[in-house]
Amino acid sequence: MSKNPVSSKDFEKALEVGRPPNIKTLFPNSKALIVSGKVIDRAMMAKGKAISIAANGRNQFVIRGALLAAQKANSALIIEIAKSEGGAKAYCAVNFWNMAMLVDAVCNELKITVPVAIHADHYGIKSDKDIAAAKVEIPTMFEAGITSIAIDASNLPDDKNLLASITLNPFIPKWAGYETEVGEIKGDAGLSTVEEAVFLIQGLNAYDIFPDWIALNNGTTHGIEEKDSGIQVQLTADIHKALEKYRVSGAQHGTSGNSSERLRQIVAKTRTTKANVATALQMISWGVQVNDYGNAILDSSGNFNKVKEEGMTEEMWAEMAAYAQSKGWKKGDYKNLNLPFENKLLSLPKKIRERMVKGVEDFVYKMMTEVFNSEDTALLALETILKAGSFDLGPKMTRIESPEDWTESKITERASRLGHDKGPAGKFDD
Numbered sequence: 001m002s003k004n005p006v007s008s009k010d011f012e013k014a015l016e017v018g019r020p021p022n023i024k025t026l027f028p029n030s031k032a033l034i035v036s037g038k039v040i041d042r043a044m045m046a047k048g049k050a051i052s053i054a055a056n057g058r059n060q061f062v063i064r065g066a067l068l069a070a071q072k073a074n075s076a077l078i079i080e081i082a083k084s085e086g087g088a089k090a091y092c093a094v095n096f097w098n099m100a101m102l103v104d105a106v107c108n109e110l111k112i113t114v115p116v117a118i119h120a121d122h123y124g125i126k127s128d129k130d131i132a133a134a135k136v137e138i139p140t141m142f143e144a145g146i147t148s149i150a151i152d153a154s155n156l157p158d159d160k161n162l163l164a165s166i167t168l169n170p171f172i173p174k175w176a177g178y179e180t181e182v183g184e185i186k187g188d189a190g191l192s193t194v195e196e197a198v199f200l201i202q203g204l205n206a207y208d209i210f211p212d213w214i215a216l217n218n219g220t221t222h223g224i225e226e227k228d229s230g231i232q233v234q235l236t237a238d239i240h241k242a243l244e245k246y247r248v249s250g251a252q253h254g255t256s257g258n259s260s261e262r263l264r265q266i267v268a269k270t271r272t273t274k275a276n277v278a279t280a281l282q283m284i285s286w287g288v289q290v291n292d293y294g295n296a297i298l299d300s301s302g303n304f305n306k307v308k309e310e311g312m313t314e315e316m317w318a319e320m321a322a323y324a325q326s327k328g329w330k331k332g333d334y335k336n337l338n339l340p341f342e343n344k345l346l347s348l349p350k351k352i353r354e355r356m357v358k359g360v361e362d363f364v365y366k367m368m369t370e371v372f373n374s375e376d377t378a379l380l381a382l383e384t385i386l387k388a389g390s391f392d393l394g395p396k397m398t399r400i401e402s403p404e405d406w407t408e409s410k411i412t413e414r415a416s417r418l419g420h421d422k423g424p425a426g427k428f429d430d
């Protein structure tokens with residue numbers, strides 16, 4: 001456990017100045033230090049070669065376990081949910097509109113004092129219709145306590161991605177964490193290139209938009225890894241290097257299913273400060289066996305291996321498996337069990353619920369302390385807030401690109417010269 005606890009005076013001050021206005025309005029009397037995503041990125045940068053876990057809170061057990069682990073490791077933390085998981089057509093009970101409330105309540109209940117950001121991940125934009133809907137929906141998400149967002153128009157061609165990101169930027173508070181995506185992860189097809197990443201970041205820069213993070217398609221996939229393609233460390237390092245002067249950090253998606261060794265290389269060799277972990281935490285909360293890096297282990301007949309005395313009861317697991325079978329769901333579709341079964345899982349006895357949480361806590365703590373090097377970043381986050389004296393840390397960067405080089409017609413013309421094939425569409429998750 002960490003040896004650098006925060007003084008109570010500093011903590012009180014951080015609560016007073018460090019919580020964004022939406023959080024103060026929602027939770028006026030709270031002792032939960034919910035902060036902008038920017039705080040988490042800066043804390044990881046301050047430590048150096050450190051990555052914050054962004055735990056996808058697909059159920060309440062994951063949220064509790066991740067918060068307990070962060071407290072034990074004295075680590076800053078991001079709790080997130082993606083549009084597919086917790087948007088308007090979600091498959092989880094935890095969503096964009098109740099997640100901050102859940103996190104705030106759990107922090108107060110369990111006396112969690114580490115800073116936590118509430119991130120809306122993969123806010124997917126695939127059409128003009130999505131852009132129009134986003135203008136209405138994004139404000140509702142911030143009203144509900146989101147403090148960070150990934151606008152993901154990476155499914156669109158490069159120019160449309162950039163233009164959609166510019167169009168939606170006024171709907172994101174300046175103080176909030178902001179992630180942009182150049183490529184959607186989907187294995188080794190349509191890998192992101194240095195050129196298209198630089199194009200996106202330069203174009204945003206010309207419009208005074210300075211993302212905290214950029215996500216790439218760097219070779220891994222969402223969900224369960226079916227083959228050992230994994231994250232391409234060198235490609236990631238090369239792209240981050242090319243973006244160095246724009247001071248944008250990396251966000252790594254699809255972390256589940258990459259070996260600890262590969263993840264340590266991402267820590268050591270790239271500028272990544274955020275790593276999304278979704279599938280592994282869901283599986284562990286359920287009591288499904290995973291290997292040391294969170295990839296589910298299937299038995300000889302291709303089924304998940306539910307470990308006795310871990311996660312939910314055997315009876316509940318049998319019910320869930322039967323439900324999945326009745327729907328004809330394959331292993332990758334099991335995530336759809338989250339929504340119909342959340343209340344059933346919450347109605348399990350306390351002893352069972354606690355072991356579901358404990359499994360997540362132990363896994364996340366190990367990742368934080370043995371892989372991602374985020375131990376004691378809570379203190380650095382606090383120092384960052386107190387030094388700024390504000391919830392708003394401001395951007396890391398100033399404008400260096402000329403707006404006249406990035407008019408809409410020039411954006412389209414520049415994009416046509418990238419000539420990059422993004423490959424087939426992937427699946428959005430974490």
Ligand SMILES: [Zn+2]
Nearest residue numbers: 253254429430
């Ligand atoms: Zn993702």
